[in-house]
Amino acid sequence: MKQSIIHIALVIRNYDEAIDFYTNKLNFTLIEDTYQPEQNKRWVVIAPPNSTGTTILLARASKPEQERFIGNQTGGRVFLFLNSDDFWRDYYEMTSKGIEFVREPKKADYGTVAVFKDLYGNLWDxxxxxxxHPLAGRVE
Incomplete structure (x- = not known):
C-alpha cells in the first residue's frame, strides 16, 4: 500500500493577499486557483518551488469560529516546516523581502534552523x- 498526504489546509483571511505573500515573498508556485461558484469559494493550491511533495490548500475562513484560528492554527507552536537545499541562500533572500524571523538561525543535531512568521503570524521552521539525517533523502 502507498499513501501520502497531498494537501495541508492553511486557514487564511483573503485569497489574493495570501497568494501574493506566498508566491512573491516565499517564491511558492501557484498550482491551482479555481473558483467554486456553488460554495462561493476558491480552490487555491500552492507549493514550495520545485517541490513534488505535500501542497498547501489556502482555505479562506468562512465562519467566525474559523477566523479566530487565522495565524494560530497550532496554538503558537511551529506549524509548518520548509526544508531548503541551501539554508543561507533562502534565509538571506527571505530577510531581504521583509520576512520576520522570530528565532535566529542555529545549528541543531538535525541541521540548521530558524523560525519565521507568515503574513498571518503562523510560525514556520x-x-x-x-x-x-533519516529524512534527508526523502524530503524534496
Missing amino acids: LLELNPG
Missing part, C-alpha cells in the same frame, strides 16, 4: 537537514 526554515531548515536544512544535515546529510545523513
Whole structure:
C-alpha cells in the first residue's frame, strides 16, 4: 500500500493577499486557483518551488469560529516546516523581502534552523537537514 498526504489546509483571511505573500515573498508556485461558484469559494493550491511533495490548500475562513484560528492554527507552536537545499541562500533572500524571523538561525543535531512568521503570524521552521539525517533523502 502507498499513501501520502497531498494537501495541508492553511486557514487564511483573503485569497489574493495570501497568494501574493506566498508566491512573491516565499517564491511558492501557484498550482491551482479555481473558483467554486456553488460554495462561493476558491480552490487555491500552492507549493514550495520545485517541490513534488505535500501542497498547501489556502482555505479562506468562512465562519467566525474559523477566523479566530487565522495565524494560530497550532496554538503558537511551529506549524509548518520548509526544508531548503541551501539554508543561507533562502534565509538571506527571505530577510531581504521583509520576512520576520522570530528565532535566529542555529545549528541543531538535525541541521540548521530558524523560525519565521507568515503574513498571518503562523510560525514556520526554515531548515536544512544535515546529510545523513533519516529524512534527508526523502524530503524534496
